Amino acid sequence: MSGKNPDPCAGAMPALIVVGGGLAGALITLAMARWRPELRVELIEAGERIGGEHVWSFFASDVDEAHRALVEPLIASRWDGYDVTFPGYTRSLSTAYASVTSASLDAAIRDALPASALHTGVKVRALGTTWVELEDGTRREAGGVIDARGSHGLAxxxxxxxxxxxxxxxxxxxxxxxxxxxxxxxxxxxxxxxxxxxxxxxxxxxxxxxxxxxxxxxxxxxxxxxxxxxxxxxxxxxxxxxxxxxxxxxxxxARGDFARFWQGDVARAGVRAALVQPLTSYSLPDAVRFAAHLTTLDNLSGERLGRTSHDWAANHWREGRFYRMLSTMLFGAAPPQERWRMLARFYKLPEPLIERFYAGRSTLADMARVLVGKPPVPIGAAVAALAGRGRVLADLDPRGAGEVA
Missing domain, CATH: 3.30.70.1990 (Alpha-Beta Plaits)
Incomplete structure (x- = not known):
């Protein structure tokens, strides 16, 4: 299966090959089609449909005004607000909420890409900064390659x-x-x-x-x-x-060793680059921001893309320290059946703070506000949790690859 539009550049070496048609890879492809239409971009997806079987939801405050045109065509449903309910109270919030489905993502990609630039049902055996080797042995060359195949675990x-x-x-x-x-x-x-x-x-x-x-x-x-x-x-x-x-x-x-996590020169995107909000696992806000950023580059060579994605992800890792601390406390300080109390307390905070939290843009004042007052977990348990190492998030080499800092 492939895209439906004719391609006047069919046969030419693409400027960019995106491997993986999940949310991150699809958004990069759509962003290039919208803001860099002069470039030939190809998308390779192992499944028969872009996006697989998923629903991605987000708050309107997650996406910058300048990037909303990218997301708008993907929205399958939207609402003017949302509710949360915990033992003892319910709260209604006014932040607009929307959902993207696999069907809407797939339709948008097929509308944006020419037929020869979309390859579904195609598995990739190996890849490098400027080449992709398919399972059948076919090798495709490009100016640059981005690995957006996702990941179930993080080494x-x-x-x-x-x-x-x-x-x-x-x-x-x-x-x-x-x-x-x-x-x-x-x-x-x-x-x-x-x-x-x-x-x-x-x-x-x-x-x-x-x-x-x-x-x-x-x-x-x-x-x-x-x-x-x-x-x-x-x-x-x-x-x-x-x-x-x-x-x-x-x-x-909750914690990790980013330098050891990021090995190799190939550009990455999405969960494969750990571009998620560490506590909520939300990926759409970061996927939109990174896709838009890539369209501003004047050099899309494999080497430049590799450096750019590494530096972007490393900065995201540094800025995620606060959320990783909260993840550590959630899993290490509270008994499993009592973890809900941390979220219940959080949802009593001001709505703008909640918006910035989900977008991964908490201010220093926000961080202080989250932590002040009576803690939802025992102080001693919180301190002990922050000193712990946590459970590995991937099935790794038993010779020590699973150790984290």
Whole structure:
């Protein structure tokens, strides 16, 4: 399968090959098509569809005004605000919220790229700064290559996992939701901090995701399906069908050795470059910012792209110290069944602070405000957690590759 548009430059060596058609790779491709249309860019994706099976959601405050034109065509649903619910209280927030689906991402890529520049169902065996070797042995050359294939684990890093199953439920009657429920933590606390996330796509269609901040990356799919069904039943929803299902296991970063993590000269993007908010695992804000930045480069050679992506990711790592500290406290200082208290306290803070937190742009004043007052975890446990090493976030070489600083 490939894009539908004709390509007047078909056969010419591309200026850039993006490997991986997930969110990060797709956004880079779309940004180049929008802001650098004179360049030939090719996208290679192992799956048959761009984006796989995913729903990505974000707050309007996550995306700068200058970059909104890139994201706008991808939005499948949007709402004027959202709710959170914890034992003892519910809060409604006014920050606009939106969702991008795999279908909307796939459609946007196929509309933006000429037929010969999109390669789906194609696996990559190896790659370098200016070349890609496909599984069938074909070698493709380019001015530069970006590896955006994603990652289920992060070498030389430690922390925990955010894991989930989401289902789009078709109901027999309206569900009654008018806006997303980003966190419903009134559910039984199992396997770490557990909450349910709901997106009302229509009056009778709702996406329900059962999410865990867990020490263990394992997913028991039959059990999760049962829990989603039980949640729907408890809300009085009669499920006629499950229209869609997705699962995910995302690293929550508490600490690591960035220098050891980043090895090699090939440019990286997305989770493969650790471009995520360390505590929430949100990747869309960073993916948008990095994609837009790449379009401003006057030199897209493989060597320049490698240096640029390394420096961008290294700066992101330095700026993420505060969020990694909170991740360490969440996983190390609070008993698993009590982790919800940290998030409950956080959601009593001012709304602009919450917006900056999710966007990964907390100010020093924000950081102080998050930490002052009665702590949601015992002081002694917090200190002990900050001195700990954490659990490795990848299956690594037993000779010591899993050790983290």
């Amino acid at each position: 030389h890093m430690a922390g925990g996992w955010q894991k989930f199953m989401g289902q789009t439920l078709r109901l027999a009657a309206p569900h009654g939701l008018t806006r997303p429920v980003v966190m419903d933590a009134r559910v039984e606390q199992l396997d770490g901090y557990r909450f349910v996330y709901c997106l009302p796509f229509s009056q009778t269609q709702v996406f329900v995701e059962d999410t865990y901040y867990s020490d263990d990356p394992g997913l028991d799919l039959p059990v999760l399906r049962e829990r989603i069904g039980a949640y729907a039943k408890a809300r009085g929803w009669q499920v006629e069908a499950v229209d869609y299902e997705e699962t995910g296991v995302l690293p929550v970063i």
